[in-house]
Amino acid sequence: MKKVALLGSTGSIGTQTLDVIRQHPDRFQVRLLACGRNIDLLKKQIAEFQPAVIVIRDEGDLSKLKGHLPIGTRAVAGESALLAAVAETDADFVMNALVGSQGLKPTLTAIEAGKTIGIANKETLVTAGHLVTAASKHYGAQLMAVDSEHSAIWQSLEGSKRSEVTRLIVTASGGSFRDWSADAVARATPEDALKHPNWSMGQKVTIDSATMMNKGLEVIEAHWLFDMPYENIDVLIHRESIIHSLVEYQDKSVIAQLGTPDMKVAIQYALAYPDRLELNGPERLNLWEVGALHFENTDPIKHQCLTMAYQAGETGGSAPTVLNAANEEAVQQFLKGELSFTGIADTVEKALAAHTVIAHPSIDEVMEVDLETRERTRNEK
Ligand SMILES: NC(=O)C1=CN([C@@H]2O[C@H](COP(=O)(O)OP(=O)(O)OC[C@H]3O[C@@H](n4cnc5c(N)ncnc54)[C@H](OP(=O)(O)O)[C@@H]3O)[C@@H](O)[C@H]2O)C=CC1
Ligand SMILES: CC(=O)[C@@H](O)[C@H](O)COP(=O)(O)O
Ligand SMILES: [Mn+2]
Structure with missing residues (x-):
């Protein structure tokens, strides 16, 4: 038990x-x-x-x-x-x-x-x-x-030698505004942003998904969980959220985990590992019915939050702490109607520009930077 x-x-x-x-x-x-x-x-x-x-x-x-x-x-x-x-x-x-x-x-x-x-x-x-x-x-x-992409990577790494892994490919749905024009996105409301195309989730992660900051956070998460350099972590837009992520090996094989979008699969994998549990809830994947899976590249300008997350991750030290804290504050402001949707990325950009990076922050320094960033972000509203 x-x-x-x-x-x-x-x-x-x-x-x-x-x-x-x-x-x-x-x-x-x-x-x-x-x-x-x-x-x-x-x-x-x-x-x-x-x-x-x-x-x-x-x-x-x-x-x-x-x-x-x-x-x-x-x-x-x-x-x-x-x-x-x-x-x-x-x-x-x-x-x-x-x-x-x-x-x-x-x-x-x-x-x-x-x-x-x-x-x-x-x-x-x-x-x-x-x-x-x-x-x-x-x-x-x-x-x-537990995060679906990282669970997929973990499952795709099972039984392999880590030294033979050449790349992690993290999939992204593209979020609520993937098919919206830039003008429409600038006027988007919290209600619009909370309509995720594939997943039913908490508010914060759903907004992160719409800005693509979620994918940026996940790239940093993958870096730490799987000890992989940022240059070997790529993001692939995949609108169906059926391929939950992929691992490329040095022989050019690519192994992925697939399934209908349901977090209970990843949750049970973490809870019961190495067993896999029978579950009521997740639907069986029917690829005959799905017919086609789609893939697109990301855009460094359109997906500014993803670009900033890569930069903060590569900079390291306290930079990701600032990225995260400014984003958390900005998302709350957006949800309260105090900030526009595009204001989220602007807020994070400003916070990163104002920060002098601490190379190896202690826990106290991390907490201090987190707090200071939130306060500055609130005051600059
Ligand atoms: N939802 C999903 O499908 C996925 C979520 N994640 C990640 O998992 C994490 C949780 O996400 P999600 O479940 O969506 O979030 P929710 O907002 O749905 O849930 C957050 C939980 O944290 C509790 N909580 C908030 N503040 C406090 C506090 N100060 N003290 C104690 N408890 C607190 C809330 O309690 P209460 O509601 O009672 O106030 C609630 O139980 C996030 O990091 C998210 O990015 C990752 C992948 C998928
Ligand atoms: C279910 C889950 O893991 C979320 O983090 C999901 O990844 C959000 O979807 P996108 O960020 O790909 O839109
Ligand atoms: Mn995820």
Whole structure:
């Protein structure tokens, strides 16, 4: 029986993780649930999964859980309570499905506690990939990719020699505005941007997908997860999101993982590895019906966020921290109607230009740069 701590239980990845666990009660037991403000959904999850520990964001919401905690279940609130709960839980697997760089410290805590980590929270690897990979080597903790592209790369690497890999090819749907004119994109609303062509996901990643920043974050994530130089990581626009990513080998073979777009496949792969679970939900891939798959190149001007992410990744140090923090702030501003869609890329560009890169930032320096970037971005609004 695998004991699971789930951070971000009320979100898109969190609820799908619980769906996988629900389908396999003989294999998994939920020991910890952590979320933000969706207490109504959390109450239902507590009743169904009976975890030992609950962590919520705000102390003020703890009273809402009165009468909803099973005997022996304790509930705590706040960031330090979350870190303590992750350090102390008897779970062996921590699924990090939080959104944003707030996922970094819980990831590092789980690594230090020797847990296996399902890493959906890509911002962790973008903002401080050097610290996360160094800590996981030091503590012998395994990072199991959950992001669909990275799960596909992981699956396509199975049984191979890493020294024979020549290129990772990360696929991109192109996002909500892939067929829009530049003029129309400039006037796009949050509602327009939230209509992803293929995936149903949380708001932040859906906006990132529309700007193609998601693909930039994923290139940096792939760099750290698979120890691959940026020059050997390419992005390919593939509108159907059926090929989830590809690996090229020195003999020119290309191995890919395919499937209908459903995150439960990647989630179960991380949770149950090396097994593959039977799942209700994901549709069977019918290539006879699909008929044709399409591919396009990216455009360095049109996909400015992707270009900036490559540059920040190659620069290294604190540059990706700034890229990520400015983007997180700008996406929130766009969602609140305070910034135009094209303003997201402009904001990130300005933040990167204003920053003096720290070559090997410590955790404290990463947190400081993250905070400073957010403050500057807010003040410049
Ligand atoms: N959704 C998807 O299909 C995919 C997502 N990812 C990545 O996975 C991560 C999660 O994405 P997604 O599930 O879409 O995001 P969601 O916004 O749907 O969910 C985020 C979760 O984090 C919780 N949360 C937010 N702030 C806090 C806080 N301060 N303390 C505790 N919990 C908090 C939310 O709680 P609450 O809602 O209760 O406030 C929610 O449970 C992101 O990094 C994303 O890029 C990667 C690939 C695919
Ligand atoms: C499902 C998943 O992994 C998302 O990160 C997805 O990749 C978003 O799609 P695009 O960024 O390719 O539009
Ligand atoms: Mn992805």
